Amino acid sequence: MPIKKNNPLPDTTASGSYDFFRDVYDVVRLIPKGRVTSYGAIAAYLGTKGSARMVGWALNHCHNMQPEVPAQRVVNRMGMLSGKAHFETPTQMQELLEQEGLTIKNDCIVDFQKHFWDPSQEL
Template sequence: MDKDSFFKDVYEVAKLIPEGRVTSYGAIAAYLGVKRSARVVGWAMNGAITEHDVPAHRVVNRIGVLSGKNHFQSPTLMEEMLAAEGVKVKNDQIVNFEKHFWDPMIELGL
């Protein structure tokens, strides 16, 4: 797996997540055909935080926890960005995660 092209693929999927929706590292990995590479998707998203066109704040862990929040400029920025899109967070976890979850396998029709 070429890291640069994989990261680019991750970013392209993340750019498709609609405002007010979230997905998980594992869902992106599964969509890209590397189901066991959720951690690598996480590394990619950590690198995307400074990219303005990649909504890294919309990618969370498999149970809706803001596990990447410490990679943002402030520990509350990820939550603030989600709140601005209508996604409520309590104790670093998305409220009604299932309602907000965007599954690329379903939404992009693989």
């Protein structure tokens, strides 16, 4: 179930209809430090299972978002940093994760399963 709480994002973006985005950002912000989740898990939690791409697409717009979204904690189901290219520098995503106590090897989170955080199970 979507979070649907009153979370007034600065919005702007003219187009309106930012419900999906807002929900994605809300869930991502709830990911505990040092834990990670997958696009699919978030999509499933929001009730749009199978639309993991939308989650990734939403995160692609999180750069100008306030408050900031810890997008580094969202990776694909294999635990790979598939979105690192979309950060300010290609190494920032890995560095951020390492700062949170995770180990990255070959763009892959070591013991991904161990640090996995499933919103539909934890929330």
